[in-house]
Amino acid sequence: MSDIRYNRSKSLFERACKSIPGGVNSPVRAFNAVGGSPIFFKKAKGAYLYDEDGNTYIDYINSWGPMILGHGKEEVVEAVKAQADHAFSFGAPTELEIEVAEQIRQMVPWLDLVRMVNSGTEACMSAIRLARGYTGRDKVIKFAGCYHGHADSFLIQAGSGALTLGEPNSPGVTAGTAQDTLLAQFNDLAGVVELVSNNAGNVAAIIVEPVAGNMGCIPPSDEFLGGLRSLCDREGIVLIFDEVMTGFRLSTAGAAGRLGIVPDLVTYGKVIGGGMPVGAFGGKREIFEHLAPTGPVYQAGTLSGNPLAMVSGYHTLKYLSDHPELYERIDNTTAQIHSDMESVMNEKGMPFQINRIGSMISLHFCENPVTDFTSATVGNNETFKKFFHHMLSNGVYLPPSAYETWFISDAIGQEEVEKTVETMRSF
Numbered sequence: 001m002s003d004i005r006y007n008r009s010k011s012l013f014e015r016a017c018k019s020i021p022g023g024v025n026s027p028v029r030a031f032n033a034v035g036g037s038p039i040f041f042k043k044a045k046g047a048y049l050y051d052e053d054g055n056t057y058i059d060y061i062n063s064w065g066p067m068i069l070g071h072g073k074e075e076v077v078e079a080v081k082a083q084a085d086h087a088f089s090f091g092a093p094t095e096l097e098i099e100v101a102e103q104i105r106q107m108v109p110w111l112d113l114v115r116m117v118n119s120g121t122e123a124c125m126s127a128i129r130l131a132r133g134y135t136g137r138d139k140v141i142k143f144a145g146c147y148h149g150h151a152d153s154f155l156i157q158a159g160s161g162a163l164t165l166g167e168p169n170s171p172g173v174t175a176g177t178a179q180d181t182l183l184a185q186f187n188d189l190a191g192v193v194e195l196v197s198n199n200a201g202n203v204a205a206i207i208v209e210p211v212a213g214n215m216g217c218i219p220p221s222d223e224f225l226g227g228l229r230s231l232c233d234r235e236g237i238v239l240i241f242d243e244v245m246t247g248f249r250l251s252t253a254g255a256a257g258r259l260g261i262v263p264d265l266v267t268y269g270k271v272i273g274g275g276m277p278v279g280a281f282g283g284k285r286e287i288f289e290h291l292a293p294t295g296p297v298y299q300a301g302t303l304s305g306n307p308l309a310m311v312s313g314y315h316t317l318k319y320l321s322d323h324p325e326l327y328e329r330i331d332n333t334t335a336q337i338h339s340d341m342e343s344v345m346n347e348k349g350m351p352f353q354i355n356r357i358g359s360m361i362s363l364h365f366c367e368n369p370v371t372d373f374t375s376a377t378v379g380n381n382e383t384f385k386k387f388f389h390h391m392l393s394n395g396v397y398l399p400p401s402a403y404e405t406w407f408i409s410d411a412i413g414q415e416e417v418e419k420t421v422e423t424m425r426s427f
């Protein structure tokens, strides 16, 4: 990164480090996993990002998922501008919140009630508190390599940035909290069944990314989610789908809709705010009757349902439900990237695995299929680092870690795919 093309980003990073921990407000942005210093951005439009040095990139992060329509979608931008003239925040009810909730329920028909929060982390931590309050049980089962935000209970073998830093278990999480989180392996139904039977009557919830996206992209095996569903029904356990990444991305009704398995509770984030800080958790009325103010399980938020955020979310969701053909288009674009990337990697004769479902895709530099946390961590990260920097310096912005999923937006078209594949070929 001594390259003069990144001069301004470099000096901004040095300046940032003087007043922001590690120079960033979320760890994975720091490029620790790939080396070099992070790019500072100024502007984004459609499929493209523009950095502080005047370089242009095709964006395969899309804010880690939210910008599914591409950046600066006119319908969303205009609505947010108009709302800014009305009010930023009341801390009191608005009709907008009803519209968002109704829009979500229209897209996810099995969902009875939905509470808005400000991030995916908040959604997940609130959902497990509700599940515990509802069942009167303490333990929660999570899967190694799945990421559910940074609340204490989830930082046990967590994916995403926690994994990138090589510290899936964070210091600062007490032993008391850690002992209530039980760990299972993704796609290993028998392991979960055993864990539940060893903790009979004590498991409040099983929380799972229905398609894992924080250790690369790992689709569930055919029997995995259905098996969890039956197990939870049998044992009175609340099944929580963490759809912060997959919600409104894999279909209008998320992974649950696409795969045909209905959880008891679901958490959302990312796409639901269209780039504004929004999260939500929703599910069965019977469970939500235990949530304040109807019931005793406390959960609150000064800025929850914030009007500006709601407008951005509402118009993003509305666009998606008015244009369902978009899902086919982004899936096809991603399928094309998949097959072209496969040809390029085969030409190069390097070991690789590509995992994909819908518009989520990841590339691992390893020999064997990536199906869980263990197989996700055997990839050649040195190769990924070189690959990442090759793509970056040629104007293709991939997630700066081998454990992150790439997100395809509707703004990525033929031209961008060709440029991307051409860049891979010259690696």
Ligand SMILES: *Cc1c(COP(=O)(O)O)cnc(C)c1O
Binding pocket: 118, 119, 120, 121, 122, 124, 147, 148, 149, 150, 209, 213, 214, 242, 243, 244, 245, 269, 270, 279
């Ligand atoms: C991003 C993510 C979260 C955390 O959401 P934040 O908005 O970053 O707090 C939780 N679960 C999954 C599956 C995610 O991908």
